[in-house]
Amino acid sequence: MRLNRDTAVAIVSLLICGGLLINTFQMPPPMFNQMPATLWPRMILVPLALLSLLLLAKAQMAEVDESLESRSLSEWFTYYKNPIVCFALFFLFLITMPILGMLIGGLLYVFITLGFLGGWSSRLMIQHGLVSIFFVVGMWAIFTQLLGVFLPEGILLRVY
């Protein structure tokens, strides 16, 4: 079996389909002659599994793009470094929101993301700081003051 990108995708898709299809058999039976909750998911899962099989077959017949296969794990991390760090920062932004709130958390998130993507020279840090303050505080003010939306204020701001 050739192991390429589409083969992996097709196998994962088939596993998902199989798992979910099994899960549909654990759902409660239909009531009052109405449409069962399992019908629509099964109508999706069956063609999805068939198309995944087709993708698997195509992936086995296709020429393998060596450039895609030859990347090691560390090279892969280096290649996707920016998106991975951005996702991680966004994760931190969300996880710290109960403490920092949308305003402080947002300021830190935007500033650190700007610094990571753009650089940490003193000139850039001033620029990034101004951008963070202007846009984050501006958007926060529009939502809270103008539109009356209650954004999470966090424990820090609540204390003061």
Added chain:
Amino acid sequence: MDLFSNIALAGPELFTLTTMALMLLGTFVGLLAGAIPGFTIAMAVVLVLPFTFAMSPVQGLATMIAVYVGGLSGGLMSGILTGIPGTPSSVATTFDGYPMAKSGRPGLALGIGVWSSFFGGIIASVVLMLIAPQLAMIGLEFQPVDFFALVLFALTVTASLAGDQLLKGLIGALFGLLIATIGSDVVFGLPRFNFGVDEVSKGFAFLPVLVGLFAFSRLLSDVRDSSSAGQKLGGDETANVVKIDYIASCKVVLARWVNVARSSLLGVFVGVLPAAGSTISNILAYDQAKKSSKEPETFGKGAIDGIIAPEAANNATAGGALIVMMALGLPGDIMTAIMLGALLVHDVIPSPSFISDEPMIAYSIFLAFFVANFMMLFLQSITLRGFVLVTKVKMYMLTAVILFYCAVGIFALNNIAYDMWTLLIFGILGFVMRALGFPIVPIVLGVVLGQIAEVRLSQVYARGDGLDVFLTRPWALFFILLSGFSIMFPSYQKQRGKKAWAHYFTPVLLIVLAVPVFMMPGTIRPIIAGVMALTGITQLIMQVRSPKALDTSQ
């Protein structure tokens, strides 16, 4: 009472200084909301709704229509400049608008988008006022099975837009439908695929999923390597010489008047269909423009027709949705659903007799829609210059700020942190899917249409209709057949002029589609079916006799 006397009756009520000022403000709010990714027109209309309670019905509805029209057009600004559709109705605008902006012509792309929106809206306004009752009758004919078939058709269309990646497009569409099944079923609300996690029982709100799949994946793809992250959006060389030439872009749009008219009429038609909406119409119009183009290979690379079609269609859809809401009391999309609520607040109950019983309010709404398009054009010509400044910003700066804006906008939707987690999860998913070569649009449309399809299917089931209803209902059969041809379309496009079978594609399409059209009630549509069948048969005979076709087959 005829059209002109109704307009004369409604005019004085609408054209007051206060109403015009409120409409101008509403258009600006709509443009702003549409332009900010993550902040949708629906949110803007919802936020404006409480302010309209103190207004007269005409003032309140005119203001909300202005927000709606502004929002539909505002989406093009962020769609073209950042590649992130401000609203789902501008998804297809990004396909060519963003590449054109990136290739150093953001001013032209924006100008084309604005004029297309304007002409789409104006055409829709005229069509509405002239043939509103007839259009409403078509929407009235639709039964659940027809809606279900329409959803299938919309999904195959988006998958076929993936071109060479049809298989991945179809998998993506099904995957989107699967995402929509997570949470609870639509009939009894029974938990489904939540695996014991309570929060997941509520399912995923559509907007965090859309913004996650689109915004995160697109933005983070753009800043994947440091050199592209440091680039200016409009390109380093062209960013400082951006100029929007309104006259030139207007001429460009007018030169493609067939596309403008076709897309606008398609937009009105889709708008008339309840639950279909500008989310579908902009993609359908794009697809039609691509199919009709002499240069389909330029689509996705900055084709002018690829910007005109979705922008003309999405503004026109608002018109179609409005007429169905007013004539039948059926909301065509979430915005008209909110407006329906506003009408009820003012003790105005839309029904089939609404237009004849309340001509002043009804025609005020028609006129407001017409006028709002002029206001949109005026305001965009002022605000666009401001938005073009976005092209001078470096990509990474825009990315960081927009990601934060998306988070705030998504949180404001339901005021729950769960939606922001949904945003993150679908952001990662979108990025991975994109990296694996999956087109994102079919996935998104699958998510949007999944619940609609399930609701309609449950209605078909409850009615006890058998599978044969897909063959006996003309509209259902029409959309099912179109779906089949839509799946075959990428192959046809690839083989056109190369293989003999491709010569028979259009004639067979006409003949086959003539069958359901012939089954439709009335006299006009069977006549149209006869014309379609005759044209198809004539083309077929010509192809069989044509030596060119025979040569190709050898």
